[in-house]
Amino acid sequence: MSKTLKEITDQKNELKEFFGNFVLNLEKTEIFSEIQKNLTDEVLFVGCGSSYNLALTISNYFERVLKIRTKAIPAGEVAFQKVPDLKEEGLAFLFSRTGNTTEVLLANDVLRKRNYRTVGITIEEESRLAKESDLPLVFPVREEAIVMTKSFSMILLSLMFLADKIAGNSTERFSELVGYSPEFFDISWKVIEKIDLKEHDHFVFLGMSEFFGVSLESALKCIEMSLTFSEAYSTLEYRHGPKALVKKGTLVFMQKVSGMDEQEKRLRKELESLGATVLEVGEGGDIPVSNDWRSAFLRTVPAQILGYQKAISRGISPDKPPHLEKTVVL
Template sequence: MHNYFTFKEIQEQPELLKKVLNKEKEIKKILPLTDRERVAFIGCGSSYYLPMAVAYHVRRKMNIPAYAFTGFGTFRYPNTRFEKNKDYFIIAISRSGESSETVSALESLKDKTHFKTASVTCEAGSTITKLSDTSLILEFVNEKSIVMTQSTTSMILSLQIAMEDKGLEVIPELLKEVFDNASDSFDILNLNAFEHFIYLGYDEYLGIANEGALKIREMALSNSETYETLEYRHGPKSLATKGSLIFFLPSSESFKEE
């Protein structure tokens, strides 16, 4: 297992996140989120689910209307996503900077008066950097695995820095502690006993839940689902069996109800 790219890249995250934290001034300059009328994130796959979580957080923390849109949805259906004659700060997210739908979305928004664009990527010189007014490039993230891990966490931390979240400096050490204790948790869970995985959460945690379920599908080729927590009671729970493992991602605000 230790010879796999994905495992190695997961283990490298604490050190990479320290590098992200060291880019604080640059991040805040490139991604100024304060005083924005509206923010819209654009991405595909993991690069859509991570801004889904961030958009909820922007609304909650900064009281700014914020949205997460898929690349193709933005390109093909802009009228159902953007209000006419309103200003938007667009942040396109793509590990490679070449995701075709995200590229198409940026091309469709280019030179429009009410849109300022920025991109977040791991690849300098990629297409989305050329289409954006400004770009944050996490050049030290160089994944060989198809599955996004350290790129996802590095980009979401960058966006948290842009939002001026507090206490972020402890994340690398906390993550290292999680890794140090992971083997014990895996032994207790006995994940091989399950064939069906459900992730539940609200708002920021719904975005993370979607990403968790995607990782199960991509890496374990297993059936996984995502719902807002209490929505799982209304029909989907009928598919639960002894082979189902349910992950709750509760927030402090709704922990009791969830």
């Protein structure tokens, strides 16, 4: 079996085990109390590629539930000091799956010199980020494929849960969503399997706020795995220029948001009239899931499946995306 496929499908059952063994125990860890103690009125979230999309999604959720200002910044902009008005101290989360991404390590150095406390987010305990950040948070996830899949979902779930715990919010919703994950996976697989992917060569992912980060990640999965032209936009922004590219071979995934039913219905009708195939992810959608922002950790799964299935339909190995490595070292 493809490494990438195995890691995508692992989520169907591993999410429950991961949630029970790791996420529910986060509050008892020293790292939890250290993050809580070091929270400032503005927190930075820094990463590259999928890790930047993860940082952006988490940044929005921290701001939503903790009522603090956050900034998601590409690591290269911090590493080479191109960020305007960077404060002299604070808290920063740095994301690198392997923990050895050059820009992230350089960003960690820059921020620590400016008296930031840095939280190193990685799945590799022996990585440089785990050793060089002030507060390493190493996730017990094994992922070997070049394309990031299940670790994205699991880290996102963990940090959203952590934010709610710090805020004193109920976390029961996470338990419900994790319980739904096997069914969500099966529905996603069946829906995408029914699409004639040979007839679609343009993928578009639309979402707002936390779901915009999900959409960016979804587009990236399809680019990496299947080499298919893929884009992501804030939902209503798609009308403002990008829809000029819509045609019969366009497949649109729209992440549904509470209170936006009428706007989403109108946009779907408009895009379908231009020849696009439109699928909605969310309450009452083609792939049903709660519209709660907490569902973000599940919402990249359909695109992971899509990227894999499109790659197979094109005779491309999703395990060997051209020009890509698991770790970017400059």
